[in-house]
Amino acid sequence: xxxxxxxxxxxxxxxxxxxxxxxxxxxxxxxxxxxxxxxxxxxxxxxxxxxxxxxxxxxxxxxxxxxxxxxxxxxxxxxxxxxxxxxxxxxxxxxxxxxxxxxxxxxxxxxxxxxxxxxxxxxxxxxxxxxxxxxxxxxxxxxxxxxxxxxxxxxxxxxxxxxxxxxxxxxxxxxxxxxxxxxxxxxxxxxxxxxxxxxxxxxxxxxxxxxxxxxxxxxxxxxxxxxxxxxxxxxxxxxxxxxxxxxxxxxxxxxxxxxxxxxxxxxxxxxxxxxxxxxxxxxxxxxxxxxxxxxxx
Numbered sequence: 001x002x003x004x005x006x007x008x009x010x011x012x013x014x015x016x017x018x019x020x021x022x023x024x025x026x027x028x029x030x031x032x033x034x035x036x037x038x039x040x041x042x043x044x045x046x047x048x049x050x051x052x053x054x055x056x057x058x059x060x061x062x063x064x065x066x067x068x069x070x071x072x073x074x075x076x077x078x079x080x081x082x083x084x085x086x087x088x089x090x091x092x093x094x095x096x097x098x099x100x101x102x103x104x105x106x107x108x109x110x111x112x113x114x115x116x117x118x119x120x121x122x123x124x125x126x127x128x129x130x131x132x133x134x135x136x137x138x139x140x141x142x143x144x145x146x147x148x149x150x151x152x153x154x155x156x157x158x159x160x161x162x163x164x165x166x167x168x169x170x171x172x173x174x175x176x177x178x179x180x181x182x183x184x185x186x187x188x189x190x191x192x193x194x195x196x197x198x199x200x201x202x203x204x205x206x207x208x209x210x211x212x213x214x215x216x217x218x219x220x221x222x223x224x225x226x227x228x229x230x231x232x233x234x235x236x237x238x239x240x241x242x243x244x245x246x247x248x249x250x251x252x253x254x255x256x257x258x259x260x261x262x263x264x265x266x267x268x269x270x271x272x273x274x275x276x277x278x279x280x281x282x283x284x285x286x287x288x289x290x291x292x293x294x295x296x297x
Contacts (some may be wrong), residue, residue: 005214008033013082015039018048024208027087030057037078039067069110075117084215087114088130108241128214143263150266151223198261203278213273227265231280239284276287
């Protein structure tokens with residue numbers, strides 16, 4: 001992955017910075033020379049912030065700020081003086097007893113809160129918003145091998161149009177990125193997502209770089225989808241056995257209809273930003289090596 005020093009002297013904000021994708025965005029931004037003002041719910045929570053403070057360049061160019069999605073104006077100090085804002089903060093729960101209150105309300109209110117703050121800060125010219133593949137399809141959206149999803153596809157266009165119109169009226173570019181990751185930002189009640197037989201996995205480094213390229217490409221605008229072809233549990237297991245010969249994965253018949261996984265996704269727009277997809281084999285091997293390095297396996 002190339003590391004251009006495009007961010008020298010530029011200040012950007014990353015909300016929800018301790019999150020999985022956001023942490024990688026912060027890491028790559030620092031490597032590219034940006035100064036990062038990162039928001040977290042509690043800057044004193046070392047379990048959530050130590051990995052950020054340990055990043056290369058963090059000592060010199062990373063500041064942590066306390067902010068809450070539902071607290072109006074709480075992002076002002078972090079966004080003040082920034083050239084751009086990466087809004088990744090959103091509640092993440094695999095199981096939600098009240099999805100409206102636990103997921104939708106804070107996600108929507110938090111996004112409007114951040115955008116409203118950006119309108120007050122004249123230096124902010126672009127906002128990059130982390131979204132979800134749920135904006136392309138929902139449980140009631142028919143999927144199959146003849147379905148092609150692209151940036152014009154909406155499961156519920158109301159909110160998406162609202163955000164883009166909000167940005168246009170306020171003179172800001174709002175770039176939305178849809179990404180699909182195993183168990184990320186989904187309120188599914190599935191007991192174990194790995195019990196599925198089929199997966200569509202994207203390397204988190206590719207997702208993070210796509211966010212940054214959306215900032216660094218002047219012509220970037222609108223939505224960007226980043227997705228990957230289907231990979232089976234058996235194919236994943238075969239790669240993992242390279243490291244764990246005695247690996248045993250319990251297969252439960254909990255899979256959704258394969259037909260609903262065979263839809264096609266046009267990813268040419270995100271490729272136009274200069275994103276080259278990391279092969280699934282490389283992602284899995286690097287994941288295992290990282291876990292071994294940290295003595296987690």
